Amino acid sequence: MFDLKVINSVLQQLEDERGIPKEKIIDAIETALATAYKKEYGKRGQIVRAKFNVDTGAAEFFQVKIIVDETQVKIREITENEEKDEAPKEGEEAEDDRVYFNPEHHIFLEDAQKIRKDVIVGEEIVFPLEPHDNYGRIAAQTAKQVIIQKIREAEKVSVFEEFSKREHEIINGTVQRAERGNLFVDLGRTTGILPYDEQIPGERYKTGERIRAYLYSVEETPRGIFLRLSRSHPQFLQKLFEIEAPEIASGVVEVKSIAREAGSRSKIAVLSHDEHIDPVGSLVGQRGVRVSTVMSELGGEKIDIIEWSATPAQFVEDALSPAKVLSVEIDENEKRAVVEVSEDQQSLAIGKGGQNVRLAAKLTGWKIDIRSVHGKGGGKKKVHDDEALEDDSSTGAAEHTGGGLAAAVEEALESAAEEKKESKSE
Template identity: 50%
Template sequence: MNAEFMQAFEQLGREKGIAPEILFDAIEAALISAYKRNFGSAQNVRVSLERTTGEIHVYARKNVVQDVSDTRLELSLSEAKAIDPRYELDDVVELEVTPKNFGRIAAQTAKQVVVQRIREAERGMIYEEFSNRESDIVTGIVQRIEQKNVFIDLGKAEAILAPSEQIPDETYKHGDRLKSYIVEVKKTTKGPQILVSRTHPGLLKRLFELEVPEIHDGVVEIKSVAREPGLRSKIAVYSRDETVDPVGSCVGHKGMRVQTIVNELKGEKIDIVKWNADPAKYIANALSPAKVVSVEVQETEKMSRVVVPDYQLSLAIGKEGQNARLAAKLTGWKIDIKSESQVTQSPAFSPSAALEELV
């Protein structure tokens, strides 16, 4: 290999973010394998690659012993002293054994090593980039669907949307543009494996951060998110500035901000409620759009009893208990919902009583 060849390797390594010394060390290791493979030698050899000129030297390394049992690996003391009188038993003697036509083999081997290292470096950089973006949102294009797994092109890499992370009844086709949430990035021999989700609560949170400047700026804070993907979600927000309405900020002018997110989630309904440090007020807000008459809380049990007007009972519970279930997830409290007429019949509040209306 000539000097220009070596300079090209060094420049390419720098461009791809690989230290030249690492590249050269890898080439030397590969040349040892190439020598043994092409010249059928079981010798213990060392390859020296001159960094500036590209000259290659192969040295057979032999141990100095009293009685030689394998000439490929050992050298007698008398033979060693004939080379250099300073050699003693157990020293290692290096003898140059560079084949005449080794340059062509070396060039091809070096090329293969460089290509392989560049691929590894690029995969490493992609892994670092996306591993730092776990719990972030990415936009990609659906490339293909295999065994219900959706493969999404992210530009530099490909992400996998597994069936368990897909919104129920949502359909995907080639060319669709999708936003998804990075759940995990794994390092594999074939490069980084990026697992994304459309059902994770974090997706909803990130979408609001993208759409609502007040959240991005830190004026409005998302306190909690509860989702039943594809059906309905609740999000609790709080404003650090008393002059800023957190719910209004998220809804936007004529509902445009929240509608953009609803469209991205293919029609998933979103309730935006105001967070409150008072558990009773927070629970009442979380049951929106239902109107609440009163809330009793049992702090030690984290249980609450909510009273609603008779005509609001079905709305508070929701279809198949959905509204109450989401409110419980959002607040972290168990919620027992009663109508005013039910309370009149059994007014006592028993935290240990079965939660009839809420799972």
Template identity: 50%
Template sequence: MNAEFMQAFEQLGKEKGIAPEILFDAIEAALISAYKRNFGSAQNVMVSLDRLTGEIHVYARKNVVEEVTDSRLEMSLAEAKSIDPRYGLEDIIEVEVTPKDFGRIAAQTAKQVVVQRIREAERGIIYEEFSNRESDILTGIVQRMEQKNVFIDLGKAEAILAPSEQIAGETYRHGDRLKTYIIEVKKTTKGPQILVSRTHPGLLKRLFELEVPEIHDGVVEIKSVAREPGLRSKIAVHSRDENVDPVGSCVGHKGMRVQTIVNELKGEKIDIVKWSVDPAKYISNALSPAKVVSVEVNEAEKISKVIVPDYQLSLAIGKEGQNARLAAKLTGWKIDIKSESQAQSAI
């Protein structure tokens, strides 16, 4: 290998974010393996690679002994003293054993090492980039479907949308642009494995952060999210500025902001409710769109008893209990709903 060859390696290492010394150390280690493979596996050798000129020297390391049993690993005391009288028993002598045609093998080996290290470095860079974006939202293009898994092209990498993370009834076609939520990034031998979701509550939260400037700026805060993917969601919001309406900010002018998110989630209904430090008020808001007459709370057991007008009972409970279930998940309270007539008859 010549000096230009070495400079090219060094430059390539810098471009790919690999310290040149790491690259050269890896080449030396690979050259030892290449030498043993081609010129004798039993020898204890070391390789010296000149960082400037590219010159390679191979040295066999031999122990100085009284009686030689293996000339590849040992040297007699007499022979050692003929090299340098100062050598004694148990010393280790390095003898140059560089083969004449080793340059060709070295160049080929070095190239393989560099390619491998660059590939590893690029995978490491991609892993770091995406592992730092866990719990974030990504836009990608549907590439293919295999065994119900959807593979999404992210440019530098590919994400996997598993069946369990797909919205029931949602169809994915090649070329579709899709927003997904990163739930985990795993390091594998083939590069980072990025697992994404369309069902995670975090996706809804991130979509609101993208769509509502007041949330992005920290004026409006998302306190809680409850979601039944593809069907309905509830989101509780609070304003740090009393002059800013948190619900109105999320709904947007003529409902444009929330409608954009509904469209992204293929028609999933979203209830935006006002969070309150008062549990009774919060529970009442969470049961929206139903109107509530009264809320009685048991702070110790986190159980609430809610009374609604008779004509609002089915709305408060929701289809198959969905509204009450989402309100309970949103607030963290167990909610027992009764109509006014049911409450009267229980007295």
């Protein structure tokens, strides 16, 4: 009935190229065969199942009946004058909430026990059906549609499972196209979206260009799998350092916090769990090669690497680097730090547009006030970190044709296998 060479070739192709297990595809074939059989030869309410032997190409068909008792169903008498189509439909409810008994769908317990003594209500009894080789064009077309739909559903599940495991990791892709500022990235089996607000300001991307991004979220929607990518997320910075610095990947050096203004400047606080390992040096690398590699990936974004401290005053002081701090006064109740710097260090402590103090506040979690000291015994000028704060989004009619069904099944499988190639060429 079937061309086994075609069937097995397509099964292997779909498994290799689209990650769909052979069992899922065989299940799709069986569902399609059962659907076609019921459409061509079945009766209303009948449950039809098919069993496809991939080694021989033979297909067997079965009718399934649900075992019920008198408390679950209601008998409806059909007069001779009533048409066949007036018979109860599958699951149609009677007036007292019981479903109407349908002999094509149900079997009473006492009758089922004559076939198998150990059955109970709710179980299924399976009966073989007469096989057929001739199917109408409509039935064959229906089978084809069922297979294509089932394969798409199986691929959707496969893609979701694969990328869910890679969520919150760095992922590589190729720029496919730009649309309304959003970037569509080819990830192999599917497409990810790099939204405009998740891109690094000032970066420009070309079609066909290789790109790395942080897989921010994986969502299953009615339209398919939605993969949200980001290059501006603070975690993208951390994941890049995990690649460059084995000490982070192994857990010897821990990233405690990150403050980032993508494309401009970032601060990252690190802690070593081994007194013999310098946490800052681990990220900088020999001759600065590690941090330089990360900066290059981020388009030259400046990165301040700071050793984390459990002492708030020390942590705040280090976070304001490269400015030199005279003193830090901590207010635990308001979680505020008052920092004194010399007059010539004030602009450095605050940073261009307040960036340095703003990032330091985000990194430490403390509100920071900068006070400049005008010489010995001189006056003081106070600047709050919140004066420099800006909105930040980074911290986020049937013709009977013998063999038509087999041809439709094979055509559907080949069509599904070709979908991948067509989408690639587009």
